[in-house]
Amino acid sequence: MPALLLTAHDCTSHVHVIVGSNPLASARCAKSIEVGATPKIVAPADADVHYVLAQRIDEGDVEWIQKSFDEQLLRSLGREEVENFVDAVFVTSGGNCATSMCEIASRRVQIADSSLEDAQISSACRRLRIPVNVVDAPNLCTFTLLSTHSDGPLQIGITTSGKGCKLASRIRREIVSTLPHKFGDAVERLGTVRRRIWEEDHRPQAIEEADPDIEDDEAVAQKPTFNKFISEEDDAVARTRRMRWLSQICEYWPLRRLASITDSDIEKILRAYSSALPEGPPLDTSDLESRLLPKGRIILAGSGPGAPSMLTLATHRAIQTASIVLADKLVPAPVLDLIPRRTPVHIARKFPGNAEAAQTELLTLGHEALQKGHTVLRLKQGDPYLYGRGGEEYAFFRDKGFVPVVLPGITSSLSAPLFAQIPSTHRSVADQVLICTGTGRKGTAPDPPPYVPSQTVVFLMALHRLGSLVEGLTGIPPSTDSSPSQVDDMISSRPRPWPPETPCAIIERASCPDQRVIRSTLGKVCSAIEHEGSRPPGLLVVGWSCEVLQNNTLKQDWVTEDGFAGFEGLDDFEIGEMGLMTALSSPTR
Helix, strand or coil, X not given: CCCCCCCCCXXXXXXXXXXXXXXXXXXXXXXXXXXXXXXXXXXXXXXXXXXXXXXXXXXXXXXXXXXXXXXXXXXXXXXXXXXXXXXXXXECCCCCCCCCHHHHHHHHHHHHHHHHHHHHHHHHXXXXXXXXXXXXXXXXXXXXXXXXXXXXXXXXXXXXXXXXXXXXXXXXXXXXXXXXXXXXXXXXXXXXXXXXXXXXXXXXXXXXXXXXXXXXXXXXXXXXXXXXXXXXXXXXXXXXXXXXXXXXXXXXXXXXXXXCCCHHHHHHHHHCCCCCCCCCCCCCHHHHHHHHCCCCEEEEEECECCCHHHCCHHHHHHHHHCCEXXXXXXXXXXXXXXXCXXXXXXXXXXXXXXXXXXXXXXHHHHHHHHHCCCEEXXXXXXXXXXXXXXXXXXXXXXXXXXXXXXXXXXXXXHXXXXXXXXXXXXXXXXXXXXXXXXXXXXXXXXXXXXXXXXXXXXXXXXXXXXXXXXXXXXXXXXXXXXXXXXXXXXXXXCCCCCXXXXXXXXXXXXXXXCCEEEEEECCCHHHHHHHHCCCCCEEEEEXXXXXXXXXXXXXXXXXXXXXXXXXXXXXXXXXXXXXXXXHHHCCCC
């Protein structure tokens, strides 16, 4: 097929006729309204109208012509200035898919009737020289719709000439992704420069042509350069030098440099070459390049449950490339050992009573480093948005003008139970997972969740408040020596309390070589911690899923398991992208 002529039309106040009332007709109406046209739907009164389209009709944005298509409509629905002819026609025939043999046969008849009607509409539009587009029928169209991107004055359109709309959308997305952010603003600025240069360069010529016979003695004053000899060639060069410079930068400058031009730069361009012999280019490119240099960057990253091998590749790369690292106190030493020796590291000095001051200190250090152009890595344990105050820190740095990059981490709330052979969900046992904090604001105990037998609950930061947490769940003080009847009374006084025999597990230093798991019940877990001691960081897992993979029901008050061997057999794999590629390319053994 011959190449198509792609044009952009100003459709303000145009009348677009859309034949049909399906979802595609609704989309066509939305696009027409977006470009300033007036859409009019042509469909029978008993037609099924898409709900979004029906809403637009009710709001008065779209007019519904409740009748079947008639060629006379092409001559009567348009604007008066074009003798009531419509400006464009969109045919959106089609319907729901058939699901039975009878429906298939009926659908074939409908398709045949619809195709005939589409051909008649196309023929009528061609005779009247009205642009027409028929969906899924390139041979009936006089124009095709492009997959478009709009950014102010910048519009990008892609068409595959009816060969694949999905492919056109994909190509458009790929092209747009390569453009600088808000490049439409740069196009607007450069357009302003071009228009003003043209006006200023041609104004003297227009004045001379307006009164060519003016005499010298009639002039109010003469400039010193009035009698200076200027050849016609020199005058043409003087008139066009700024426009030629603008054309050259649009042609040869990188787009990112063009995007860095500001409103003040426009004034510099317009003032440049105001003298007869300019000394240099209107803009200093070194100044523009300095704007493109990377300013300070903040990265909020999660370090995972503890083991360095649990880091994501993105976080590992951030650790290697950051110019300063601000780490939580509980980030394990093996992860901190990955930080290059040249990189300054500040560990949060958080302890009871100093948490807020330490947090403020970290934020201040981070902001100061960003102002100096550093790449700051805020390294957190687990995932930054799961009880890590990541959202607060994001808002803080964003308000200071530095939008953070957030890298997820493997949260211990889901990985630690896995390392302890506790499936958070298990068919017929647990179909819900609830993640809670064991420490509320200012160290207070949070409100305990009600007992749900099919729920696994994970409490983070729970060890130092374990007694009050267990009491809140069961309603029984952890050190009570009450009789069974007294315990029953305590339990019944609470709405939906947790039974003391509910299985639970304390998991400390998950995924690290010194991992420890204490398996017990809610009624005995506090005694276990008092006897065994604690190794923070740790968490509490509560629910009947805690005993699913255990061979025997717990017979002692608690069982302690030391050590972690979950990564045995993976020692041959190197950490990082190269190690991953090496592992994938190695022959199967």
